[in-house]
Amino acid sequence: MSTIDEEAFAALKSEIEAWVTGPGEAWAERIEAEGDVPRELYEELRDNGWLSLAAPAELGGRGIPFSRYLELLEIVSRSHGSIRMLVHVNNGLWRALEPFVDESQRAVLAQSVSGEKLVAFTLTEATAGTGADIRSTVRREGDVYLLNGEKHLITFGVKCDYWLLFARLEGTSTADGAAGTVALLVPNTGLPGAEVIDDSETMGVRGTDHAILRFTDTPVPVSARIGEEGQGLDVALGGFLLPSRVSVAMSAVGLAERAQELAVEYALARETFGKKLATRPVIQAYLAENYADIAAARALVLEAARAYEEGRADAAALSSASKIVAVDMLARVTDKALQVHGGQGYWHRNAIERVYRDARAQRFEEGTNEIQKTVVARAVLAEAAAAADTATTRKATS
Missing domain, CATH: 2.40.110.10 (Butyryl-CoA Dehydrogenase, subunit A, domain 2)
Structure with missing residues (x-):
């Protein structure tokens, strides 16, 4: 696993956080108003180097280890869903191509990593x-x-x-x-x-x-x-989908964090019958449940990321499991965050409305939870069958 300059990484995180809360919000409003991602936004993300965070240096990327890249994706995911999508896809697709391209195709791969080609x-x-x-x-x-x-x-x-x-x-x-x-x-x-x-x-x-x-x-x-x-599905599934599912799971964590942030802000500001919403036990319960939900999902996502980095046998099962947990968590968190806003949250003028709509897409992105449960169940049953076979063999030879 490659090492990382922690001081430079902290500066990069701060840079992305500042952009997400500043220019990123302005871009989000424009995207919602126009229904389109302007080319200038894509170019800005490319020029910032955020479309080539995860690819190795030999491909023109910044070589940030996968689990640490997810910390950056987590921040980006607090922004508009289309901004997150650009960063997520551009930072992952190289994994599908890199093991299989020939020399003549490597130029396109490099252009993909740099953001010159989509x-x-x-x-x-x-x-x-x-x-x-x-x-x-x-x-x-x-x-x-x-x-x-x-x-x-x-x-x-x-x-x-x-x-x-x-x-x-x-x-x-x-x-x-x-x-x-x-x-x-x-x-x-x-x-x-x-x-x-x-x-x-x-x-x-x-x-x-x-x-x-x-x-x-x-x-x-x-x-x-x-x-x-005969290698088509090796390209599709092996290099791309496994880590991409973990990435989608982390994007669910980031968006849930944004929903929670909006709910807390509103609870602290909104007053009904002479009291702030934040003082009411039912609202406090929502916020506490959201906090616990987010923390638990985030921990599983990072465990799945480490399993992938280490090439562990349980990496595929954990990848799917992390997506199951994270997207279900996101549904609960955004629903409660919208409920904290009451009727106000249903209007376009409030950011929680957009967050709520964006959250639904991750329920089927990179495979529905129904598919993910099949993947996990097969892994669980295969492990149990292997353990039973081992026990039978030991008994027969003892």
Whole structure:
């Protein structure tokens, strides 16, 4: 694990905190008013170096260890959901690409790390899940793949420079599992047969563009493939989703902290029947429960981050478990924080209204809790089965 200059890291945290509470709030108001993330904001985040915090120095990043990077993401997540999304995705997508790119693709990877190029993770489909059951297909003809299928809920899919896209080799099926999958780095440049539909009208995380993508015999050079045929899900799941789920969990912690901050501020300021809300036992109970909820979730997220850094066997289960706990916590905290505000919290003019809407997106980002529970349950049962087998073997040989 790489070391870190604690003094420089503390200064970086202070820098981000000052931006989030100052310029970040002004950007949040503009995003909400216009329903769009201005290019200037993306460029500001890039120029600040906040899109390349986690990548290693050899890729042009700042090499901040994962668990420490999460401390920075926690702060950014107190800001607008679209700001957090930009920082989160740009600081994580390199993990999917880096183990598999060839020399000719490494330049695009470096541009992604620096923030010069935006890459959209393009896995989810309307008629399938987000794994081995993907239905988009490619058919190879010489040095070209012909791509067919549809993707949806693709974050940055409209404005991105590239789609990191996953498909199945024509003629293979879900019975082949990952063996029939491929990963392609496809330029968003008006390719023949590629239709990009702007699907950005969402409940929360306003301003982040989302796309529905349709492909009809779209030609993609075989040289655009990341890794080998059959490694598509290795690219999608191995390098990106595991740490990304931990990152989403920490973003839930950061947003919950913002909700709690707003609730405390309002409770201290609001007076009813001659008393501050903060003096009322029911409000104090809400704030105490929120504090405990946030602290517990944060501890689990950091444990999951350490498991990932150390390459522990329980890293995947802890990744999913941390997301389960953190997003459920966020729902409880934001609901109570809104309740502290009473009717005032329901109006757009109050920040808690935006926080409440943004919080809902994390319930399905990087896989729903229903999926995460399946991952955790499989790990629990596999561990129990292995322990039982070991006990049986010992008994037989004793």
